[in-house]
Amino acid sequence: MGWRIAGSEIARLTEARVLESNRPYEPIIDSAIGPNASEVVIAVAHQKGGVGKTTTTLLAAVELAELRPDWTILVEDLDPYRHLSQRWPGDTPTLRLVPEGRDKGVIRLIDTGPGDSPAFIQALERSDAVLVPVRPEPLSAQALGAFVPVLQRIQRARDGLPVLAGLILTHVGTGRGRKLMQDEVETFANELGVDILAHIPYSDRVGIYLSTQGHYYRPVAERLAEWAGVDIRGLCAVA
Ligand SMILES: Nc1ncnc2c1ncn2[C@@H]1O[C@H](COP(=O)(O)OP(=O)(O)OP(=O)(O)O)[C@@H](O)[C@H]1O
Ligand SMILES: [Mg+2]
Numbered sequence: 001m002g003w004r005i006a007g008s009e010i011a012r013l014t015e016a017r018v019l020e021s022n023r024p025y026e027p028i029i030d031s032a033i034g035p036n037a038s039e040v041v042i043a044v045a046h047q048k049g050g051v052g053k054t055t056t057t058l059l060a061a062v063e064l065a066e067l068r069p070d071w072t073i074l075v076e077d078l079d080p081y082r083h084l085s086q087r088w089p090g091d092t093p094t095l096r097l098v099p100e101g102r103d104k105g106v107i108r109l110i111d112t113g114p115g116d117s118p119a120f121i122q123a124l125e126r127s128d129a130v131l132v133p134v135r136p137e138p139l140s141a142q143a144l145g146a147f148v149p150v151l152q153r154i155q156r157a158r159d160g161l162p163v164l165a166g167l168i169l170t171h172v173g174t175g176r177g178r179k180l181m182q183d184e185v186e187t188f189a190n191e192l193g194v195d196i197l198a199h200i201p202y203s204d205r206v207g208i209y210l211s212t213q214g215h216y217y218r219p220v221a222e223r224l225a226e227w228a229g230v231d232i233r234g235l236c237a238v239a
Pocket of ligand 1: 048049050051052053054055056079083112113114170171172200201202203204206207208
């Protein structure tokens with residue numbers, strides 16, 4: 001029975017993929033987020049609730065602060081429920097939670113709430129790039145299909161921005177259905193031409209303790225550092 005449910009969910013995901021085919025995609029790296037940009041703004045967004053946006057914003061920012069102690073990293077909480085603010089472990093000299101638009105850093109990460117609220121759209125309108133956490137679960141994976149056209153509308157109005165910088169698979173586990181959904185998301189990402197930047201295991205260490213032990217978000221931080229760092233010219237062809 002469980003298998004049949006998983007099978008039908010995957011069929012629905014596949015359908016979403018067909019609906020969204022033929023969309024043009026911009027390259028991951030855009031000139032607007034090159035080394036000359038004074039601040040790189042990254043939205044962590046997905047209309048689906050509970051996919052790990054807040055956890056991703058927080059732990060990616062902490063990892064980045066560890067990786068680049070010489071940079072100022074700013075984080076904004078645009079979720080009206082302020083979950084990130086509630087769980088914020090405290091500022092450090094280089095990592096600060098700031099009100100919308102306040103100050104200037106090397107990188108600014110914006111946490112958004114669920115649903116395509118005005119705040120969610122506004123975050124995408126202010127960002128150079130967007131990171132999309134997704135769970136290897138049917139509703140989360142399907143929501144990805146709905147996210148893409150929303151993003152594309154904004155990209156058309158903003159000359160390709162924000163670029164879809166990558167997916168982050170969260171709540172990754174070993175169950176058969178979960179593995180199956182993970183394969184589906186990976187295939188979907190491949191078809192979109194977008195990288196999966198990290199596979200974050202389903203773990204109390206991440207979800208409950210917000211610990212960087214294990215450094216699961218390190219690959220995300222490394223990618224963010226590439227976008228803002230002086231080495232970016234050597235890493236990508238900037239249009
Ligand atoms: N890798 C993980 N392993 C286990 N639990 C996790 C993991 N990542 C996040 N969680 C937990 O899953 C829940 C949802 O995560 P989070 O709040 O980051 O999602 P969200 O997308 O920000 O949700 P919302 O849409 O409500 O803002 C939280 O209870 C969080 O502690
Ligand atoms: Mg949240």
